[in-house]
Amino acid sequence: KAGVTQTPRYLIKTRGQQVTLSCSPISGHRSVSWYQQTPGQGLQFLFEYFSETQRNKGNFPGRFSGRQFSNSRSEMNVSTLELGDSALYLCASSLSGAHGNEQFFGPGTRLTVL
């Protein structure tokens, strides 16, 4: 069974631009979560989608948004990029996401904002 895939793996953008990251979960997994990892703040939860609905959301500004498609693939978008958005963005999938099931992580997208 193929693992979680994320595209692109690396991305360089400039301040003010927007970016879209993509995540394909493990086949059969319906829950997709997104996390941001930075040296200063560590791993922080962004949001979780289940059956095309955002089920849970972390404490990030509205510039961070996401969506999930009917095939469970998910995208996250960051608008008006800031230098502080430079981070490793990790996507994780699980069967249902309920009660903190084991999550399977993708390799991440490293975003650099100049």
Next chain:
Amino acid sequence: SQQGEEDPQALSIQEGENATMNCSYKTSINNLQWYRQNSGRGLVHLILIRSNEREKHSGRLRVTLDTSKKSSSLLITASRAADTASYFCASAGTASKLTFGTGTRLQVTL
């Protein structure tokens, strides 16, 4: 911040020795999980311990959980160079999100 904390922040041991990492979390949990991350890559799930369990083993890994102290520990026995990585605990409540600790960087030298 609801983020948990881990100690030590960094640990350097020789191959064959045991490594112990500790984690504290802040809210009540459904379960606690441990993950490994190699050099800024994706996280790999190691083990999950439920709130009604006190100890769990998986191969060379042993995890303990003390819900009264909101703490957990991960023991890696007979460490190998390939165990060099960052280790994170993650607490899970009834919702779907994981709250990660600050991580322990483990260096295993030959």
